[in-house]
Amino acid sequence: MIEILIIVIFIAIMSIYFFTKSSVNESSTANIYSAEYYRGLNYLLNNEDDKALKIFTDLIDVDSSTIETHLALGGVYRRRGEFDKAILIHQNLLSRPNLDKGIKNQSLYELSKDFFAAGLYDKSEKILLNLKTNKSYQDSCNEYLLLTYELSKDWDKAIDFSKSIKSDLIRNTTSEILISQYYCEKSLDYYNDNQLNKMITVLKKAIDVNKNCARAYKLLFEVNIDNNPSLAIDYLKSLVKVDSKFLLISSKEIVKLSSRNKDSSIDKKIYDLVLSASSTSLFSPDLYEFMINYNSEDSSEYVLKLSNNVFTKMYDNLYLSKNDNSSFQSDFLTLIRDNYLSFSCSTCGYTSKSHTWQCPSCNSWESIEPSTISERVTING
Ligand SMILES: [Zn+2]
Structure with a gap:
């Protein structure tokens, strides 16, 4: 009995000894890699x-605790535009045998972003x-795929894919805005191919999906x-009804509608539309000139409406x-005419003429807003 007790105590002591020894080894290994890690950071x-x-x-190759560091490092390379290095790091991670499933998915996601x-x-x-079959990556994968x-x-794929997203x-x-934008993009492909009927069919599909699709109108x-200037006027009315700021954005095309047709009944319709839809913030030099020349006897009505x-x-x-x-x-x-209007993105601040x-900077749809010189310049008076 005593012999058995001695053997049990001996085994216990030996176990504690080996356990402690291996802990010390691990900790010293971690220290070595930690120093190496800082050397790497320094480089x-x-x-x-x-x-x-x-x-x-x-x-x-030797220490799984640095995997997170490498994921971060890969991200840094990608942000710096050094995609080949980011790809190499993530492919290296994925080539490790017995990689934890979570880390494998994360590395795959990062690699897809590198390729993207x-x-x-x-x-x-x-x-x-x-x-994307993995639930926790589904939303992010859908966003990147789109x-x-x-x-x-690839507008057909974009349309089909956004319809399938829940x-x-x-x-x-919203998916309605996205799908209608994809139809509009597709319509431009038809336009460039001189297939006007197909262009118009696709634009009507855009309106079916999104009744407020300003771009289609x-x-x-x-x-x-x-x-067909009368039809053009009808679509212009729908456009301005969706958002009156298109009086500014489309002012050159509105003037073009008048100059191309030289038709007094069309000009009257333009005049009435501009007069009714204009407001203080929607003064446009192009439209002003059209309005004054159309009705030189009574220019004051339009000017008075925008006098603020x-x-x-x-x-x-x-x-x-x-x-x-x-x-x-x-x-x-x-x-004034050349600098009257500029545009900026309400999401990222990107500006454009x-x-x-x-x-083009943040890939947001319908985020570009017009801003007039009146909003950018303060005049004390
Ligand atoms: Zn933006």
Whole structure:
């Protein structure tokens, strides 16, 4: 009995000894890798990427605790635009045997983002389609897949895919807005192919999906300017009804509708529409000139309606006296006209001289807003 007790005590002591020894070893190993890790970081900060990468790659071969670090490092490389390095890091991770399933999915997701950022859309699509079967990656994968179809201009795929997504919002935009935008993009492909009937059919589909699809009304207005001005007016009315700011955005096309047709009944309809829809914030030099020339006897009605806008009065005075003397007036009018309108993205702040439906910087749809010189310049008076 005593012998058995001695053997049990001996085994216990030996177990404690070996356990303690292995803990000490692990902790000293961690310390070594920790020092290596900081050396790697140092190289990274000094832009010695190759040396940093070598250290981090060595670490990953032996110590699973650095996996998170490598995921972060891969992300840094991607943000710096060094996609080949980001891809290498994530592929390295994935080549590890016995990789934890969670880490494997995360690495695959990061790798798909690398391929996406590098413009290798087919490769990122393949990974995302597989990964989206995992519930915790579903929403992010859907967002990236849709963006992949947008950036590769595969509008049919984008339409089908967004119809299949159950979420109400994708990248903070409703699927109705997205699908109608994809139809509008598709309509431009038909336009460039001179297939006007198909263009119009697709634009009507956009309106079926989204009754407030300003872009479809705008395109239908523009495509009818030369051949069917009455229909163009109808679409213009629908466009302005959706959002009156299109008086500003489409002012040049509105003037074009008048100049191309030289039809007094069309001009009357334009005049009435502009007069009824204009407001202080919607003064437009192009429309002002159309309104004054259409009804020179009573220009005051339009000007009076917009008189709270300081640029209306200023433009009115300059325009009416432009033939009086020096070229100063006409130069100043040109200056105001050319700089009157600019655009900025309400999501990321990107600014531009022209209107676009998708922000080229953050890829948001319908986030580009017009801003007039009246909003950008304060005049004390
Ligand atoms: Zn933006």
